Amino acid sequence: MEATAVMVALADVPRAESRPPSAPALDAAHTLAPDEGRPDGDLPAALRDRCAAVIDAEVTRLARRTALDCAQLAIVTGALHRLADSLLLERVRAGHCEPSLLAALFDLETTC
DSSP, rough: OHHHHHHHHHHSSSTTTHHHHHHOSSTTTTOOTTTTTTTTTTTHHHHHHHHHHHHHHHHHHHHHHOOOOOOHHHHHHHHHHHHHHHHHHHHHTTOOOOHHOOOOOHHHHHHH
């Protein structure tokens, strides 16, 4: 029941029409090298870390524009992190890593 109320509140948040996507580093122009940012060359972990940073930045920005309390924002954040982990696991199993897909997913301006 609580999650439904959070999603309804998110749907009511006004959208910024002219705002560019908030995660340009996840687009196709910036593909992580296997060893970028990770000494062990763990690309899935690097993508997971980047996605987590994007989610946290988007939720922080959203928190400034909505009446959701900390508990409700924590529900949204947790759900987005679980979704990101699930999508990344599927992509790794399929042998594909498509950062542009993740960028589109995590731009809360277009997904909420």
